[in-house]
Amino acid sequence: MSEIFMIMFAAILTENFIFSKFYGICPFLGVSDKPSTALGMGMAVTFVMTISSAATWAVYYLILEPLQLEYLKTIAFILVIATLVQFIEMFLRKFIPALYSALGIYLPLITTNCAVLGSALVNIQEGYNLLESVVFGFSAALGFTMAIVVFAGVRERMVFANPPKSFQGYPILLIAASLVAMAFSGFAGMNFAR
Amino acid sequence: MEKNKYLSIFKEGVLTNNPTFVQLLGMCPTLATTTSISNAIGMGAAVIVVLMCSNLFISLVRKLIPKEVRIASYIVIISGFVTAVELLIKAFFPAIDAALGLFIPLIVVNCIILARAEAFASKNAPLPSVIDGLATGIGFTGALTCIAAVRELLGTGMLFASSDGTGGIRIFGEWFTPITVFLLPAGAFLTLGFLIALVQKITATSIERKRIHELELDALDAGYHKTLMRDPETGKVVKKADILTVGMDPADPREENKKDDAEFLDGENKDTKGENA
Numbered sequence: 001m002s003e004i005f006m007i008m009f010a011a012i013l014t015e016n017f018i019f020s021k022f023y024g025i026c027p028f029l030g031v032s033d034k035p036s037t038a039l040g041m042g043m044a045v046t047f048v049m050t051i052s053s054a055a056t057w058a059v060y061y062l063i064l065e066p067l068q069l070e071y072l073k074t075i076a077f078i079l080v081i082a083t084l085v086q087f088i089e090m091f092l093r094k095f096i097p098a099l100y101s102a103l104g105i106y107l108p109l110i111t112t113n114c115a116v117l118g119s120a121l122v123n124i125q126e127g128y129n130l131l132e133s134v135v136f137g138f139s140a141a142l143g144f145t146m147a148i149v150v151f152a153g154v155r156e157r158m159v160f161a162n163p164p165k166s167f168q169g170y171p172i173l174l175i176a177a178s179l180v181a182m183a184f185s186g187f188a189g190m191n192f193a194r
Numbered sequence: 195m196e197k198n199k200y201l202s203i204f205k206e207g208v209l210t211n212n213p214t215f216v217q218l219l220g221m222c223p224t225l226a227t228t229t230s231i232s233n234a235i236g237m238g239a240a241v242i243v244v245l246m247c248s249n250l251f252i253s254l255v256r257k258l259i260p261k262e263v264r265i266a267s268y269i270v271i272i273s274g275f276v277t278a279v280e281l282l283i284k285a286f287f288p289a290i291d292a293a294l295g296l297f298i299p300l301i302v303v304n305c306i307i308l309a310r311a312e313a314f315a316s317k318n319a320p321l322p323s324v325i326d327g328l329a330t331g332i333g334f335t336g337a338l339t340c341i342a343a344v345r346e347l348l349g350t351g352m353l354f355a356s357s358d359g360t361g362g363i364r365i366f367g368e369w370f371t372p373i374t375v376f377l378l379p380a381g382a383f384l385t386l387g388f389l390i391a392l393v394q395k396i397t398a399t400s401i402e403r404k405r406i407h408e409l410e411l412d413a414l415d416a417g418y419h420k421t422l423m424r425d426p427e428t429g430k431v432v433k434k435a436d437i438l439t440v441g442m443d444p445a446d447p448r449e450e451n452k453k454d455d456a457e458f459l460d461g462e463n464k465d466t467k468g469e470n471a
Contacts, residue, residue: 019379022226026305029221071281074299075273082266111269114222114303121296166395167387170218174387182380 004135007128011139017115018147019184024115028148029173031106038152042145044106046138048088049116052081053137056120057130077120082111115144151180200325207329213306214337215393220306223297224338225382229349232357234342236290237297238335240279242328244301247275249315249327256316268311273302293357306334344385349376 017023024045031041056077064070089107092100110116119140123133154176163172213219220241227237251271259267280298284291291298301307310330315323346353351370355362375381413419414431423434 022222025221025225071277074277074302075270078269078273078302082269112303112305112308114300117303118296118300121299166391166398171387171391174383178380178383178387181383185378185380
């Protein structure tokens with residue numbers, strides 16, 4: 001049980017996907033202009049990543065490993081994730097329209113989000129079992145959501161700042177991200193995993 | 195003509211449309227793998243190979259792929275090449291494989307490759323597509339190397355250490371205390387931010403200079419320029435003072451030197467104008 005909690009804390013804080021692993025920087029810079037949008041994206045990622053962790057685990061250990069096709073995992077996982085995202089989109093539109101209207105626009109962006117493929121590959125690399133994989137996928141996505149929402153809060157304040165002309169746009173954004181990352185690296189001292 | 199076309203594709207990919215500094219695509223590997231120059235070049239080389247192969251292949255089959263499923267087909271093609279490159283790196287460069295970790299398989303979801311497939315390879319013949327892949331790949335590698343050079347130099351005081359952290363040429367002497375934060379994630383964001391600011395500054399200055407040059411030329415042609423004008427006979431750029439005094443004094447020695455002067459001025463055009471503006 002303590003193993004599970006260790007995986008959770010490590011994935012959310014010390015090994016945060018954005019600020020220490022650099023998975024999913026594109027949505028982090030792209031959709032973090034408002035906390036509400038950031039939260040929507042984070043929830044969509046959490047939803048997809050939890051399900052895809054289980055799905056890719058099953059595909060790897062039930063199909064690829066018995067057939068000794070482990071080297072095909074990258075191709076297999078990206079196809080599973082793309083199909084899954086499409087399927088989730090269709091399912092939500094049909095059965096849970098309220099959730100679809102909240103997350104719908106973010107779903108197509110998730111296929112090419114490297115956090116989702118990254119978490120699937122980490123699960124295999126670390127040799128997690130099914131429960132651990134799902135917990136890792138869920139908490140890594142939670143860490144992603146936290147990072148993107150926190151940064152959206154910072155970014156909202158930056159609207160009123162007036163940086164030099166060459167720093168306008170992405171440069172000042174990246175420097176702000178650097179400061180937030182510095183704050184997050186404070187968690188690195190707390191060694192939960194290993 | 196053909197050659198010019200390839201040259202402009204090349205320049206576009208490496209400089210004017212640089213995937214990292216101008217388009218900000220593929221940020222994850224850019225930030226994660228730039229802790230040392232050798233890691234950056236390893237990552238860049240992998241991306242160049244995948245980009246060229248996938249661009250070639252997608253361009254070859256571009257007429258066979260139905261429009262509705264093209265993105266899915268591109269991803270399958272790209273991940274095939276990525277898997278091949280991953281296995282090759284594992285077999286021949288284990289140190290790079292250990293340093294880059296999951297970022298080799300994650301090339302599959304790197305937006306640069308999908309963007310080139312969609313924007314270029316799906317519309318162009320194989321040869322230009324391969325050149326576009328090479329150029330974009332070199333632009334990516336160059337940008338990564340710049341970032342890595344700054345981070346490695348400030349973070350360790352050395353350059354060109356190999357991927358397993360050994361070797362390297364000491365640039366700063368013993369007095370230098372390595373600024374470790376540049377090797378941490380925070381340093382990655384910081385370095386990239388400052389480098390993009392530098393690129394924006396350079397682009398803005400060159401655009402501004404070009405605009406001033408055009409305004410000066412307009413003024414010159416209309417005859418409103420403060421110190422310069424066109425010689426009514428030859429059409430060359432000369433100083434107003436020269437033209438206006440010539441003829442008043444028949445023994446003016448400048449008459450003979452006029453041609454040389456004008457040539458000199460034509461060459462120096464840009465600088466003189468910059469001062470006047």
